[in-house]
Amino acid sequence: MTTKAAHINDDLIEALRGIVGDRLSLAEAVREQHGRDESYHDAFPPDVVVYPETTDEVSDIVKLCAARDVPVIPYGTGTSLEGHVAALKGGVCIDLMRLDRIISVNPEDMDVTVEAGVTRKKLNEDLRDTGLFFPIDPGADASIGGMTATRASGTNAVRYGTMRENVLAMTVVMADGRIIRTSRRARKSSAGYDLTRLFVGSEGTLGVITEITLRLYGIPEAVSSAVCSFPDLEAAIETVISTIHAGVPVARIELLDDVQMDAINKYSKMDFPVLPTLFFEFHGSKNGVVEQVETVEALATDVGASDFQWAVKQEDRNRLWQARHDSLYACMALKPGSKGMATDVCVPISRLAECILETRKDIEETGLLAPIVGHVGDGNFHVILLIDTEDKDDLEICKAFNERLVMRALAMDGTCTGEHGIGYGKMDFLVAEHGEAVSVMRAVKMALDPQNIMNPGKIVRV
Amino acid sequence: MSQTLKPETAEHLLEVLKWAVAEKSSLDVRGNGTKQGFGRPMRTTHTLDLSGLSGIKVYEPHELFMTAYSGTPVADIEAALRQNNQQMAFEPADLGPLLGMAEGTGTIGGVIACNLAGPRRIQAGAARDHFLGFNAVSGRGEVFKSGGTVVKNVTGFDLSKLIAGSFGTLAVMTEATFKVLPAAEKTRTVLALGLTDTRAMKAMSQALGSANDVSGAAHLPAAQAARSGVSYVSGAGQAVTAVRVEGPGPSVEHRCQAIRGLWADKGAQLEELHSQNSAALWKEIRDVRLLDAAEGKQVWRVSVPPMEGAGVGGELLGASGGEVFYDWGGGLIWLAHDGCPDANHDQVRAAVAKAGGHATLIRADADVRGLVPVFEPQPGPLGDITRRVKQGFDPEGVLNPGRMVEGV
Structure with missing residues (x-):
């Protein structure tokens, strides 16, 4: 399946060394690591990994590759989930983690400009003294460049949106090596097509993102968390719907099903009831937060919830959310030696209960061990399929299950991927979901990368 | 001879576009024409009038989204939302009167194509941020759709964002799906009187950076404040700096107090506007009614x-x-x-x-x-990409040619 790029040769390696010196690796272990993300997808190592330190170096590397028709694969922390970083046709992997400077913080304008390799945790540590923070939290300590390229979101999208709402501008090295700045720090109104948003979520297929200007938020005066168990799934989702409909600006709402709660209890040594459970987080002023919690508690109690636990103290909150964040590891502990394959459908909230219940039934009928967690405020949920990657049958059963799940979501007017993206793992689902729009996407790809050297084989086939 | 083509259905629109592509005719694409004075003037063969594609197709208040045909007047949409106590949170501006047209006649397609947003933009984002998906016909005469009805969707390139703010130069939307959100129970506006422009920017930044969820921050120098229909503002006799707070009653009162506290050291007289006056002031700001917009x-x-x-x-x-x-x-x-x-x-x-x-x-x-260039001129490589994107969607230059950039 791997077809090596024809033009990788000693001459190219020498030319790359001319740009990055010894910040280049041909070692098999390094290449292997850069061809694999956190998913179950097969790894495809690049031919060489380079570690530039500036946008200009990235530009020189891309120019070199463009002149020789060599694929370019941008790489951040490798935490994607659909094989986004796999070098399907070999090529040069640009590891951007050495572009790790925070270029400028503008507290009064509430924005920050960073290089692509800055991770979200490092950014927030640096911002701490300004009273501001960057809220998007996909779980992994991903790089801002990678989060931008995959249009990441995560647990608090209900209140703060996703990367698409929070990237103001960026610097991109185009497929021909030219450097462009897509917008400026000013809020964009109309200065041509919105190329900033086009690059957000382009998965490295249109250019290499090297700098990003992000919108920041004031650290909330008060933060509070709550956990609440429900007699059944419908009651939990009813509470989510009524909360959102009441206009409560809740920061996070996470649903964990009974299987997941059991896993968490075992892994994190907690003693939550083994029932469908919602985790909430509230941000705001002191009074505002109290009001939000009381409103939600009343809504939950109305549908028969019990045991509404409210945590204000930081260590209690951390303990709760750590348990939520560890859910994938907790799942894997249920079946030692397995790998998690996370599905990612998103459906309208009114269809969420129906979709999850049908999926639960499918899990039981297929005989899988698969907990469900969901960012239910926006209708997005993940089934964690615990698979033995060595066992081809197991993998096929799980893939077939995922296909049924995606078709179920599409039939309910949903999408095959709410936050993980297409990569090379979901290209067929993209066609099933969008049909003709894929040809328009191909036209966009051809307009920006006519040679098809930017992360080829992802999102659309050219 | 120049004609006005007015399709009544998406199928009819597709026929019109296929015909225009085959004939290599160019089209002036418009809804109710309220923004024909916005953008570069065009010379087109025909006019494509989308006002016949009108009406709300799907409105699910509990799902917090609406799908409407592109020629639906914004006024109709807002009336339907009001009945359910909802709104378009990006607060679309009605630029009709500023552009010499009637008030309240713009269409949803026009709002999205021009990416219009009002004062709440700083909190809630622009039109494009609320635009979830669409059905359209490209300048190649091909039907396509993008996005959907759910908020989170990462299926490939975000074409909705490209279409928003493209002034009808890439594709003709037949229907648009956008977020609708609960309207605030209560609105108040804290006013500071007499601040200089520079001090006003600082004061607004302080309020916006606080945890008080400010949903509007404007500064009106004395002469512009004097044009307001809200007597507290016009009667101030000096510059007026305004920040808006929205939400449930007790929370709004608490946050107004907090902002007054933040501004206590400004040496400025502080006032507060309640819901009705707030609504009137922010509409004047949104629709640019506080400038002398006399003819010429x-x-x-x-x-x-x-x-x-x-x-x-x-x-x-x-x-x-x-x-x-x-x-x-x-x-x-x-x-x-x-x-x-x-x-x-x-x-x-x-x-x-x-x-x-x-x-x-x-x-x-x-x-x-x-x-003179109406839009900010784009430096070399950006201009190239713009041309290539246009070429990808509309190779024959059928849709609003030259509306944004000469020759594109």
């Missing part, structure tokens, strides 16, 4: 980093002899000045470039808009 005046919309607002505003005043007011915490400057053949283009662009912003000529006669 030209109007620019200038976007800069908020803290540069006062400085750029001062330069614009010096260069044009006009008047300004500020929205988005200082990040948006509205400038009106006497008409002149070059619309003070060079001076405006120079002032804005230094601050790292962009300027759009919103109102001027067609001959002026044909002469």
Whole structure:
């Protein structure tokens, strides 16, 4: 399946060394690591990994590759989930983690400009003294460049949106090596097509993102968390719907099903009831937060919830959310030696209960061990399929299950991927979901990368 | 001979576009035509009138989204939302009156195509941020759709964002799906009187950076405040800085108190507007009704980093002899000045470039808009991409040719 790029040769390696010196690796272990993300997808190592330190170096590397028709694969922390970083046709992997400077913080304008390799945790540590923070939290300590390229979101999208709402501008090295700045720090109104948003979520297929200007938020005066168990799934989702409909600006709402709660209890040594459970987080002023919690508690109690636990103290909150964040590891502990394959459908909230219940039934009928967690405020949920990657049958059963799940979501007017993206793992689902729009996407790809050297084989086939 | 084509269905629209592509005819794409004076003047073979594609297709209040045909008047949409106590949170501006057209006649397609958003933009985002998906016909005469009805969707390139703000140059939307959100139970506005422009920017930044969830921050110099229909504002006799707080009653009162506390050391008189007066003031700000927009005046919309607002505003005043007011915490400057053949283009662009912003000529006669770039000119590589994207969607140049950039 791997077809090596024809033009990788000693001459190219020498030319790359001319740009990055010894910040280049041909070692098999390094290449292997850069061809694999956190998913179950097969790894495809690049031919060489380079570690530039500036946008200009990235530009020189891309120019070199463009002149020789060599694929370019941008790489951040490798935490994607659909094989986004796999070098399907070999090529040069640009590891951007050495572009790790925070270029400028503008507290009064509430924005920050960073290089692509800055991770979200490092950014927030640096911002701490300004009273501001960057809220998007996909779980992994991903790089801002990678989060931008995959249009990441995560647990608090209900209140703060996703990367698409929070990237103001960026610097991109185009497929021909030219450097462009897509917008400026000013809020964009109309200065041509919105190329900033086009690059957000382009998965490295249109250019290499090297700098990003992000919108920041004031650290909330008060933060509070709550956990609440429900007699059944419908009651939990009813509470989510009524909360959102009441206009409560809740920061996070996470649903964990009974299987997941059991896993968490075992892994994190907690003693939550083994029932469908919602985790909430509230941000705001002191009074505002109290009001939000009381409103939600009343809504939950109305549908028969019990045991509404409210945590204000930081260590209690951390303990709760750590348990939520560890859910994938907790799942894997249920079946030692397995790998998690996370599905990612998103459906309208009114269809969420129906979709999850049908999926639960499918899990039981297929005989899988698969907990469900969901960012239910926006209708997005993940089934964690615990698979033995060595066992081809197991993998096929799980893939077939995922296909049924995606078709179920599409039939309910949903999408095959709410936050993980297409990569090379979901290209067929993209066609099933969008049909003709894929040809328009191909036209966009051809307009920006006519040679098809930017992360080829992802999102659309050219 | 030039015709006006008015399709009544998506199928009919597709036929029209296929015909136009085959004939290599160009089309002036419009809804109710309220924004025909916005953008570069065009010479097209025919007019494509989308007002026949009208009506709300799906409205699910509990799902917080609506799908409407592109020619649906915004006024109809807002009326339907009001019945369910909901709103379009991006607060679309009605620029009709500013552009010499009737109030309340713009269409949802026009709002999205021009990416119009009001004062709540700083909190809730622009039209594009609320635009979830669409059905359209490209300039190749091909039907396509993108996005959907759910908020989170990462299926490939985000075509919705490309279409929003493309002024009908890439594709003709037949229907649009957008978010709708609960309307606030209560609205209040805290006013500070008599601040200079510079001090006002600081005060607004302080309020916006606090945990008080400010949903509007504008500064009106004395002459512009005096034009308000809200007596507290027009009667102030000095500059008025306004921040808006929305939400449930007790929370709004608490946050207003907190902002008054933040501003206690400003040495300015503080006032508060309740719901009705707040609504009236923010509508005037949204629809740019506080400038002298007499016939012959030209109007620019200038976007800069908020803290540069006062400085750029001062330069614009010096260069044009006009008047300004500020929205988005200082990040948006509205400038009106006497008409002149070059619309003070060079001076405006120079002032804005230094601050790292962009300027759009919103109102001027067609001959002026044909002469000076209406939109911020794009440097080489960006201009190339713009041309290539246009080429990808509309290779024959059928849709609104030259509306944004000459020859594109």
